[in-house]
Amino acid sequence: MQDVNWTALVVFVALFGFITWLGFAAAHWRKGDLDLLHEWGLGGRRFGTLITWFLVGGDLYTAYTFIAVPALAFGAGAVAFFAVPYTIMIYPILFLAFPRLWRVCHKRNYITAADFVRGRFGNRWLALAITLTGLVATMPYIALQLVGLQVVIGGLGVSGSGLWGDLPLIIAFVVLAAFTYSSGLRAPASIAIVKDILIYITAFAAVIVVPIQLGGFDKIFAAVPPAKVLLAVPGANTTGAYGNYATLALGSALALFLYPHSITGILSASSGHAIRRNAALLPGYTLLLGLLALLGFFAIAAGVANLAEYAAGFKQFGNNFAVPALFLHSFPSWFVGVAFAAVGIGALVPAAIMSIAAANLYTRNIHREFINANPSDREEAQMAKWVSLIVKFGALVFIIFVPTQYAIQLQLLGGIWIIQTVPAVLLGVYTRWFNDWALLVGWAAGTIAGTAMAAATSFTPTYPLAIDGWTFPGYSALYTLVLNLLLAFVLTPVFNAISASRPDATVAADYRA
């Protein structure tokens, strides 16, 4: 590993110190009683359009995204750009469905998607399925945020062997755990403002400065191997790379807002209007992500992979080191510090929200449902705070002791699992037509089939579906969602005939403004 970059390190540590202070100070921001779960875990549902923009933007466009998408462009080329159509299509979904979800959750004091499903369908086992799916999909996602943090710490030249080498990561996480415990969702909300401003500055600087250094976009794209610039044109009897690209984008878009951390971010908005406005404003981050994806090509054109000083970084972090190497290569040290802090802080914001979301899920939908049905408000909030600590500690242990590859594979599976909650949550917002047991069977079938598909393709996201001499390679999550929906659709009349429908705790007026 290269020598410690002191200037960058000082800037990095200073910015980290600032957001640490901010995280603790946030407890007093829009003051609420943090002994209530909706105050600690949803910021009192008080964030207006602007804060929601920062919070949800900081929540969805994570540090790992900013490292991994350019890394994919660097390694695999055009397919990495699926992140753009993906994050275009999420916004119509956000606009249409989630103000309704917000309103019913606000009216009934639901904190999680599983709370909603419990009320809507009256089936605790279906709600448990939604809860467990959310928890297992979130855990590896938290761990991956640490990967983003590890890469930039490595890029600063801070290294060591054994536990000593992990010390910076451990410190960052202890700080994160402490301010999340004390301030709840207000901490990531306030820090997201700093993080997002830093990341916008970094991205726009990179997109302007690096092409000038490299002699323009013409030269950059000329340096990229032609096979990487465009998607491969499919051969005979297959939808090839086109099918992969479109299904990855659509499937990811359907899944994204069902992640517990997305729902936590959305439910903390102060109104359905704030959510609708954000559907038009959040694409600003998609533009940012698209520009950052191009950094992968910049890194190819700059030839960082062949420079001796970055060889150790690439060896340790693989293609994920492409963006840090590009920054080290192209910018003065102080700006490297700013850029790396943007990524590092960008890891803490989603990690905090994810751990809060997981804590809300456990507290509401497992502990309260199955262990202690009548906690006091204080006990409930206290439980969530403890769980948030345990969740983060688990992620830290995971990333230190388990190969990163497993976290990546688990996160891939998480996407396949979370999309199976579309019928109950996303369609449930519109209709109570489905039978709860039919939904549960559909969920189980989709989850099992999706896991099997991923295992059969050695944990790659796409599965080559073969029908009648044609091959349709596509995102397993989307294929198994179709199976899930079909089963839920066919079995609903069957189950309705067997047993009486359960009561719906919500009424139509709950969903309207």
Next chain:
Amino acid sequence: MDRQGERRSGWSWWYLLFVIQFVAVLWPPFYNKLEPTLWGVPFFYWYQLACVVVGAILTAIVYFATDD
């Protein structure tokens, strides 16, 4: 009475504008090409980035048209 019925159904024809955003990006053969380039950026990339802006504008139009 009519207005209330309209609100109750929750549907607006303006929502059809969202369909454009899906169609525009879900058919890769349409945009998987180099030419025309824009400032040296292949069509594939600048087209999709342009779709982000168009999508945001369409969403804003729907927001103002359906705001109640």
